[in-house]
Amino acid sequence: MAKIKVEGLTKIFGKKSKKALELLNEGRTKDEILHETGCTVGVNQASFEVEEGEIFVIMGLSGSGKSTLVRLLNRLIQPTKGSVHLDGKDLATMDEKTLREVRRKDMSMVFQKFGLFPYRTVVSNVEYGLEIQGVPRDERYEQAKKSLELVGLKGYETKYPDELSGGMQQRVGLARALANDPEILLMDEAFSALDPLIRKDMQDELLDLQTSMKKTIIFITHDLDEALRIGDRITIMKDGAIVQVGTPEEILTNPENDYVEKFVEDVDRSKVYTASNVMIRPETVNIEKEGPRVALKRMRDSKISSIYVVNRNRELLGIAHASDVSKLVNDEKESLEDIIDKDIPQVDPNTPVNDFIELLTSSSVPLAVVEDEKLKGIIIRGSLLSALTGNEVNLDGSVSTDSTS
Amino acid sequence: MDLFPPIPLAEWIDDFVDWLTNAAFLFDGIEGIISAVLTILTSSLGVIPEWIFIVALTVLTYTFAGRSPSLTIAVLAGLLLIDNLQFWDDMILTLSLVIASTVISILIGVPVGIWMAKNSVMEQIIKPVLDFMQTMPAFVYLIPAVAFFGIGMEPGVVASVIFAMPPTIRLTNLGIRQVSTEVIEAADAFGSTGAQKLFKVQLPMAKTTIMAGINQTIMLALSMVVIASMIGASGLGQQVYYAVGRNQAGAGFEAGIAIVILAIILDRLTQSFGQSRK
Numbered sequence: 001m002a003k004i005k006v007e008g009l010t011k012i013f014g015k016k017s018k019k020a021l022e023l024l025n026e027g028r029t030k031d032e033i034l035h036e037t038g039c040t041v042g043v044n045q046a047s048f049e050v051e052e053g054e055i056f057v058i059m060g061l062s063g064s065g066k067s068t069l070v071r072l073l074n075r076l077i078q079p080t081k082g083s084v085h086l087d088g089k090d091l092a093t094m095d096e097k098t099l100r101e102v103r104r105k106d107m108s109m110v111f112q113k114f115g116l117f118p119y120r121t122v123v124s125n126v127e128y129g130l131e132i133q134g135v136p137r138d139e140r141y142e143q144a145k146k147s148l149e150l151v152g153l154k155g156y157e158t159k160y161p162d163e164l165s166g167g168m169q170q171r172v173g174l175a176r177a178l179a180n181d182p183e184i185l186l187m188d189e190a191f192s193a194l195d196p197l198i199r200k201d202m203q204d205e206l207l208d209l210q211t212s213m214k215k216t217i218i219f220i221t222h223d224l225d226e227a228l229r230i231g232d233r234i235t236i237m238k239d240g241a242i243v244q245v246g247t248p249e250e251i252l253t254n255p256e257n258d259y260v261e262k263f264v265e266d267v268d269r270s271k272v273y274t275a276s277n278v279m280i281r282p283e284t285v286n287i288e289k290e291g292p293r294v295a296l297k298r299m300r301d302s303k304i305s306s307i308y309v310v311n312r313n314r315e316l317l318g319i320a321h322a323s324d325v326s327k328l329v330n331d332e333k334e335s336l337e338d339i340i341d342k343d344i345p346q347v348d349p350n351t352p353v354n355d356f357i358e359l360l361t362s363s364s365v366p367l368a369v370v371e372d373e374k375l376k377g378i379i380i381r382g383s384l385l386s387a388l389t390g391n392e393v394n395l396d397g398s399v400s401t402d403s404t405s
Numbered sequence: 406m407d408l409f410p411p412i413p414l415a416e417w418i419d420d421f422v423d424w425l426t427n428a429a430f431l432f433d434g435i436e437g438i439i440s441a442v443l444t445i446l447t448s449s450l451g452v453i454p455e456w457i458f459i460v461a462l463t464v465l466t467y468t469f470a471g472r473s474p475s476l477t478i479a480v481l482a483g484l485l486l487i488d489n490l491q492f493w494d495d496m497i498l499t500l501s502l503v504i505a506s507t508v509i510s511i512l513i514g515v516p517v518g519i520w521m522a523k524n525s526v527m528e529q530i531i532k533p534v535l536d537f538m539q540t541m542p543a544f545v546y547l548i549p550a551v552a553f554f555g556i557g558m559e560p561g562v563v564a565s566v567i568f569a570m571p572p573t574i575r576l577t578n579l580g581i582r583q584v585s586t587e588v589i590e591a592a593d594a595f596g597s598t599g600a601q602k603l604f605k606v607q608l609p610m611a612k613t614t615i616m617a618g619i620n621q622t623i624m625l626a627l628s629m630v631v632i633a634s635m636i637g638a639s640g641l642g643q644q645v646y647y648a649v650g651r652n653q654a655g656a657g658f659e660a661g662i663a664i665v666i667l668a669i670i671l672d673r674l675t676q677s678f679g680q681s682r683k
Binding site (some may be wrong): 077101102103104110114118129176 | 431470518585590593594595596601605606609610
């Protein structure tokens with residue numbers, strides 16, 4: 001069952017909202033309604049479902065109503081019409097007290113400009129949500145500290161927000177949202193105010209956190225690259241209405257209409273994809289238990305001319321070429337040690353495709369994708385090309401991932 | 406321009422004031438409260454020996470007003486001068502009047518300011534009233550004040566409160582309205598009740614602005630002491646008033662300087678409270 005189910009959610013700003021609603025039902029456009037009634041349509045009959053544990057990205061340009069939409073979800077803005085069902089309860093119509101409980105226990109929000117309390121220390125900012133619930137001082141302090149540790153801000157407890165950089169302030173915002181352990185996180189352009197490098201770090205960190213937390217995250221952004229990077233599913237909004245909902249692949253490969261198409265045609269896939277998206281599983285030999293004979297057989301079986309040499313922990317030692325290995329076999333040597341070619345190109349799994357294309361074209365062997373010394377995969381030209389042309393990299397089960405999941 | 410007969414505005418107001426005297430019990434009550442506050446203040450401040458008072462204020466200035474040695478020395482010298490000029494008791498009376506007026510202004514002004522900030526209709530109603538209170542020449546308040554509270558310190562406090570309260574109200578309103586929407590949204594999004602939002606977010610964030618308003622209120626209350634002395638409020642203001650009546654420039658300046666010294670000390674101290682982090 002869906003965690004959040006939104007049906008016909010509509011917000012009209014202005015005094016004649018009833019009249020505007022009628023016109024909206026007649027199918028009039030936003031401009032016509034503004035002209036006739038002076039009312040602005042913020043969100044126009046939005047309906048969608050968010051599954052438990054997914055990152056659901058709502059994306060649109062400024063003025064598309066995405067920030068209004070997210071505020072309708074926790075009723076910071078009162079909806080004009082429609083419903084927001086959370087586990088079966090309708091947030092749009094529940095009484096103030098129940099709504100407050102939902103905000104305290106089930107949903108937290110992270111803001112674009114952080115929304116921190118400047119007169120409170122970092123830890124007491126994080127404690128805020130627990131404090132207003134009446135959680136005892138010691139308990140909430142412990143929880144806030146844990147939450148800060150989670151976002152990598154251990155040791156900054158007694159600082160004030162204005163003593164931190166933008167990226168760190170947003171970590172405080174995230175820690176504050178996580179402190180009361182909500183099931184749902186609403187993130188309103190949470191990383192938009194950060195500079196590009198920090199933004200990417202935060203995106204990675206959010207994805208890391210998400211693998212262990214499994215929260216339901218609703219993420220608002222105007223940046224398609226960001227949406228493609230972190231979204232399990234993406235909603236595209238225009239003029240307050242939802243244009244398309246789908247996985248990143250669906251949005252990229254099968255745009256619903258011209259608007260979405262125009263949006264995605266600018267996406268440079270080489271920027272969106274990273275090494276881990278296009279790598280395939282390599283053939284390896286474990287130097288601690290396998291010798292030249294095994295290596296040669298394996299190369300012959302998979303029709304390749306070189307093979308990666310690793311140790312028991314799958315740490316990359318180098319590459320062994322078929323000619324050298326057969327020489328070892330002829331000399332009846334037992335160890336591959338002497339002929340390992342250590343001079344091989346390596347990249348980090350998070351490196352964008354853009355950054356290693358040149359390395360790949362100039363190298364005679366595949367690129368090794370290495371993280372913490374461990375061999376994660378290799379990149380060959382064929383797999384890269386098929387990924388960039390929009391196909392999924394999936395070579396006979398020997399492969400890894402598609403574009404974003 | 407005799408097209409219209411003159412409007413009998415003065416008579417109407419007189420009638421209104423007369424009618425108000427029917428509520429004498431109310432004014433007696435208010436007077437009782439004010440005079441009790443004043444008695445407590447004057448007797449408790451008056452009991453403290455001069456030297457303890459001087460040392461305490463000097464230390465207070467040094468610790469709170471930015472640890473500035475020059476200001477501290479100025480405060481010490483100023484207080485010694487007041488004592489030397491034989492104005493100590495008058496200074497205590499004036500200080501009591503200012504403190505009483507300020508406390509009453511805060512007790513009324515801050516809640517009214519909060520109400521204005523939360524309710525735009527109230528803001529529309531109260532704003533012109535505040536303009537009226539501030540622009541009406543302060544002398545005018547003395548007349549009804551005497552009618553209701555007689556002669557002495559009490560009507561002086563009432564007139565000072567009316568004249569000095571508007572900045573506290575205005576800046577409380579402004580301070581709360583200035584809190585950024587995102588911070589308010591954050592408070593709401595975490596499930597704050599109205600009171601939690603007010604006391605944990607809005608007031609702390611408006612603190613500096615509200616303190617600026619209170620600082621203004623204190624200064625205005627101090628500026629009322631000479632005017633209040635015309636209806637019998639004793640203290641430094643009365644010394645100035647006497648000097649004016651007897652055409653004694655020297656005596657007038659002596660008392661005037663004592664007022665200035667008091668003003669500087671109160672100003673610096675309240676400003677520093679506004680700036681300090683909690």
